[in-house]
Amino acid sequence: xxxxxxxxxxxxxxxxxxxxxxxxxxxxxxxxxxxxxxxxxxxxxxxxxxxxxxxxxxxxxxxxxxxxxxxxxxxxxxxxxxxxxxxxxxxxxxxxxxxxxxxxxxxxxxxxxxxxxxxxxxxxxxxxxxxxxxxxxxxxxxxxxxxxxxxxxxxxxxxxxxxxxxxxxxxxxxxxxxxxxxxxxxxxxxxxxxxxxxxxxxxxxxxxxxxxxxxxxxxxxxxxxxxxxxxxxxxxxxxxxxxxxxxxxxxxxxxxxxxxxxxxxxxxxxxxxxxxxxxxxxxxxxxxxxxxxxxxxxxxxxxxxxxxxxxxxxxxxxxxxxxxxxxxxxxxxxxxxxxxxxxxxxxxxxxxxxxxxxxxxx
Amino acid sequence: xxxxxxxxxxxxxxxxxxxxxxxxxxxxxxxxxxxxxxxxxxxxxxxxxxxxxxxxxxxxxxxxxx
Numbered sequence: 001x002x003x004x005x006x007x008x009x010x011x012x013x014x015x016x017x018x019x020x021x022x023x024x025x026x027x028x029x030x031x032x033x034x035x036x037x038x039x040x041x042x043x044x045x046x047x048x049x050x051x052x053x054x055x056x057x058x059x060x061x062x063x064x065x066x067x068x069x070x071x072x073x074x075x076x077x078x079x080x081x082x083x084x085x086x087x088x089x090x091x092x093x094x095x096x097x098x099x100x101x102x103x104x105x106x107x108x109x110x111x112x113x114x115x116x117x118x119x120x121x122x123x124x125x126x127x128x129x130x131x132x133x134x135x136x137x138x139x140x141x142x143x144x145x146x147x148x149x150x151x152x153x154x155x156x157x158x159x160x161x162x163x164x165x166x167x168x169x170x171x172x173x174x175x176x177x178x179x180x181x182x183x184x185x186x187x188x189x190x191x192x193x194x195x196x197x198x199x200x201x202x203x204x205x206x207x208x209x210x211x212x213x214x215x216x217x218x219x220x221x222x223x224x225x226x227x228x229x230x231x232x233x234x235x236x237x238x239x240x241x242x243x244x245x246x247x248x249x250x251x252x253x254x255x256x257x258x259x260x261x262x263x264x265x266x267x268x269x270x271x272x273x274x275x276x277x278x279x280x281x282x283x284x285x286x287x288x289x290x291x292x293x294x295x296x297x298x299x300x301x302x303x304x305x306x307x308x309x310x311x312x313x314x315x316x317x318x319x320x321x322x323x324x325x326x327x328x329x330x331x332x333x334x335x336x337x338x339x340x341x342x343x344x345x346x347x348x349x350x351x352x353x354x355x356x357x358x359x360x361x362x
Numbered sequence: 363x364x365x366x367x368x369x370x371x372x373x374x375x376x377x378x379x380x381x382x383x384x385x386x387x388x389x390x391x392x393x394x395x396x397x398x399x400x401x402x403x404x405x406x407x408x409x410x411x412x413x414x415x416x417x418x419x420x421x422x423x424x425x426x427x428x
Contacts, residue, residue: 301389301392306389310396311396313370324418328415
């Protein structure tokens, strides 16, 4: 029924959000949580949960009155046409940076994990061409792909967690005392920075039905994400210890590499790499689609499919241009990108909500 | 550089002909804007892939040095 209207449900949108978070979360979150909160790093999702809950409630307030509007409509309604266009252009810049950052991370990860002697350009081209092909079929197609991929990721992650339990040491996760409260709050900032991608779903919110369920499904999604991220940090910090986790660029991969099942089956890191690649695919396609939605709104276009080809070439160039090395890419993520996420994902929506309430437009 | 230019021209020619047949002038203008940005950034990068990266430029701008 919804596919005939080219619309997806809010549940499908939240599944897309959970799926797109998988890749940045396993790369970025355990390292930062261990660096900031040490052995208490596995508690950081509990604080980040409060941030996400706040964000869900902010968007619930936006869509109570403007159920069929897109995030772009709401921004322009609150701030006016010109300031709204400036904010939306800044959102394009943010999304382009994230898209090329994650495309480059995906290529480097394959290069590091399975094909060290290969040229990263090849992996970037394969991913971007695949994204361009699927984008032409529209939101409904990749939202359905997202549902299947989310299920595969969940089963894969559950298997990896169960297999890694014998490597998890309680000594690596304790002791916890009141002295850990501040480090845990500090560590939660990085995870909150990733969960700020929740805002991305609303760039195509005019194609999302059942937005009255934002609060209900959003809270369920937030609880699910909190549990998943606690398990992820228990798995990595519990297996490797906070010191190794904080110094490693791929702690999840190292944890999975240590897994041996029944002393017979090892090298199951292939499963982790496969999961990473398909999660990257969802991440890149959602960001690309959001960029197209903003361009469509700003230039009042009837369709944006004609832009997919040329923008794919542009993203390829920018993926190579974004950084010269993995070190530069990682430093950029910690020093710039995560703060941009907080700005665009939390601060701007909260400021818009306050402005909307003052101007009585919400 | 030549391969990049040929690729952009080929993709653009195909899309612009399609848009022209539908009489969508505004879409052609937006498309040409995207082509110009792509060519400019493409030439900038390909002329010297070792020049300062976007990450380096942005971190320098906010006062950090990588």
